[in-house]
Amino acid sequence: MLDETGFRPHGKHLIAGEWVATGQTFRSSPAHGAAHDFSVGTVDLVDRACRAAEAAFAAYGWTTRAARAAFLEAIADEIDARGDAITAIGTSETGLPEARLVGERGRTTGQLRLFARHILEGGYLDRRHDPALPDRQPLPRPDIRLMERPIGPVAVFGASNFPLAFSVAGGDTASALAAGCPVVVKGHSAHPGTGEIIAEAIHAAIGRCGMPAGVFSLVQGGRRDVGQALVQHELIKAVGFTGSLVAGRILFDLCAARPEPIPFFGELGSVNPMFLLPEAVTARAEAIGRGWAESLSMGAGQFCTNPGIAVVIEGEGAGTFASAAISALREVTPQIMLTDGIADAYREGAGRIAAGAGVRDLITSVCDGREAKPFLFRVAAADWLGNHDLREEVFGPLGLIVTVRDTEEMLAVAKSFPGQLTATMHMDADDAAFARRLLPVLERKAGRVLANGFPTGVEVCDAMVHGGPYPASTNFGATSVGTMSIRRFLRPVSYQNIPQDVLPDDLV
Numbered sequence: 393m394l395d396e397t398g399f400r401p402h403g404k405h406l407i408a409g410e411w412v413a414t415g416q417t418f419r420s421s422p423a424h425g426a427a428h429d430f431s432v433g434t435v436d437l438v439d440r441a442c443r444a445a446e447a448a449f450a451a452y453g454w455t456t457r458a459a460r461a462a463f464l465e466a467i468a469d470e471i472d473a474r475g476d477a478i479t480a481i482g483t484s485e486t487g488l489p490e491a492r493l494v495g496e497r498g499r500t501t502g503q504l505r506l507f508a509r510h511i512l513e514g515g516y517l518d519r520r521h522d523p524a525l526p527d528r529q530p531l532p533r534p535d536i537r538l539m540e541r542p543i544g545p546v547a548v549f550g551a552s553n554f555p556l557a558f559s560v561a562g563g564d565t566a567s568a569l570a571a572g573c574p575v576v577v578k579g580h581s582a583h584p585g586t587g588e589i590i591a592e593a594i595h596a597a598i599g600r601c602g603m604p605a606g607v608f609s610l611v612q613g614g615r616r617d618v619g620q621a622l623v624q625h626e627l628i629k630a631v632g633f634t635g636s637l638v639a640g641r642i643l644f645d646l647c648a649a650r651p652e653p654i655p656f657f658g659e660l661g662s663v664n665p666m667f668l669l670p671e672a673v674t675a676r677a678e679a680i681g682r683g684w685a686e687s688l689s690m691g692a693g694q695f696c697t698n699p700g701i702a703v704v705i706e707g708e709g710a711g712t713f714a715s716a717a718i719s720a721l722r723e724v725t726p727q728i729m730l731t732d733g734i735a736d737a738y739r740e741g742a743g744r745i746a747a748g749a750g751v752r753d754l755i756t757s758v759c760d761g762r763e764a765k766p767f768l769f770r771v772a773a774a775d776w777l778g779n780h781d782l783r784e785e786v787f788g789p790l791g792l793i794v795t796v797r798d799t800e801e802m803l804a805v806a807k808s809f810p811g812q813l814t815a816t817m818h819m820d821a822d823d824a825a826f827a828r829r830l831l832p833v834l835e836r837k838a839g840r841v842l843a844n845g846f847p848t849g850v851e852v853c854d855a856m857v858h859g860g861p862y863p864a865s866t867n868f869g870a871t872s873v874g875t876m877s878i879r880r881f882l883r884p885v886s887y888q889n890i891p892q893d894v895l896p897d898d899l900v
């Protein structure tokens with residue numbers, strides 16, 4: 393049914409092909425437009441969804457790659473068919489602008505289609521074969537084949553800041569379904585209506601492709617025990633999560649404490665430091681400052697790759713860089729944050745940074761309600777190095793300039809960062825000698841190292857790593873963006889002397 397957003401959610405959970413309501417409801421809290429009631433998730437629904445997922449795996453885990461590719465394409469088509477309604481409910485719930493929702497939808501369907509092509513190519517199976525050597529001395533060698541196989545039902549937690557590309561049919565779901573794993577999504581309470589319409593699209597694609605109903609379920613949130621029961625469910629074999637360090641750590645620890653511990657692929661906090669090398673500062677401090685301000689304030693700073701910290705050698709160039717960032721940030725108009733909780737956390741984070749010893753305010757703001765305005769601070773490395781609070785992510789348009797005495801102190805600052813999604817060097821040709829010293833430090837800290845750019849904007853491609861050492865992610869061998877993310881939901885199996893007519897089709 394349609395309302396002013398183009399879509400009126402019915403508020404139910406999708407459990408293995410059935411739309412189900414429980415007695416209790418929670419009301420959505422949209423940035424604008426009408427609020428709607430949603431059925432609260434329960435531990436019982438989680439159990440039903442997981443059992444259905446396990447039952448579906450018996451068939452889905454052995455579907456052909458062509459059948460799964462067609463299913464992923466069908467999901468993308470069904471999302472496109474609901475495009476305007478998705479944009480309308482998505483902008484209402486999140487406050488993100490229409491153009492952003494349209495772009496993110498393209499990324500979401502593009503991701504699904506990319507995984508369809510990726511599995512058809514088949515390289516991800518990593519097939520290996522050591523043929524039998526019956527005459528080998530002193531012992532014969534058996535015939536051994538290896539192939540990556542899907543692990544079973546996967547739990548996915550949608551992210552508040554990407555209601556499409558990192559949510560119900562986002563990268564985690566697309567890569568798990570591509571691998572051959574059924575998915576149980578715990579919907580994010582910040583965009584339950586957007587989650588519902590995407591679940592409708594997946595439901596329609598399941599019907600069109602004749603997939604087992606339990607291959608996908610959506611349990612809406614509203615209660616903390618729902619997510620906790622999901623990661624602890626004995627039939628769940630891995631978890632994909634994007635969100636806060638606090639929630640991620642709770643769920644990660646629950647996964648590790650299970651009788652059968654399972655991998656928790658969490659993408660948590662990152663401040664994405666930028667290092668301004670001396671020659672680049674001499675040549676273009678102002679342009680880097682303006683570019684940084686734009687990157688920092690894009691989407692109200694609600695990107696996991698937001699570059700929150702800039703490290704620069706003190707002096708005239710640092711002054712030019714800071715002045716350019718100040719002028720550009722002063723022109724940024726107030727933006728609406730995704731949730732009241734995120735807006736509260738932003739204000740608290742700004743207060744925490746402002747209270748740090750030696751921290752100077754360059755821009756302070758008063759933010760009302762769900763509004764975000766930029767903050768900018770400056771601190772000397774000596775004070776920053778002694779205060780761990782200053783290196784924690786503040787989710788929003790807040791920047792901190794850390795000034796260092798020289799390149800040696802810049803290296804010391806770089807070494808002191810915890811794990812990051814990204815690290816950036818702004819450098820000119822004459823900075824190459826120092827860059828060669830900095831790069832080995834940064835590649836131990838970050839999943840992606842950039843030169844002369846800004847990290848916001850993650851390309852969905854084969855060579856992308858969106859992950860990094862803890863706390864950027866809970867598993868530094870993994871990425872949550874790009875085709876390599878499928879590996880999270882696969883497990884290598886060796887088949888020794890298994891007759892040809894018994895082997896999985898992909899191995900024959």
Ligand code: NAP
Pocket residue numbers: 549550551552553578579580581582613614615616617619620634635636637638639640642643659660661662695696697733734737738785786787
């Ligand atoms: P969040 O609070 O971590 O929530 C993420 C998911 O975890 C939601 O489904 C939430 O359920 C669930 N959850 C939260 N606490 C839980 C608990 N104790 N036990 C079980 N499940 C729990 O993240 P958020 O609401 O999206 O944003 C809050 C903060 O997260 C932001 O201020 C920002 O610092 C950070 N964040 C980081 C990234 C990133 O990319 N690194 C992205 C988004 C947010 P409900 O839906 O029911 O609340």
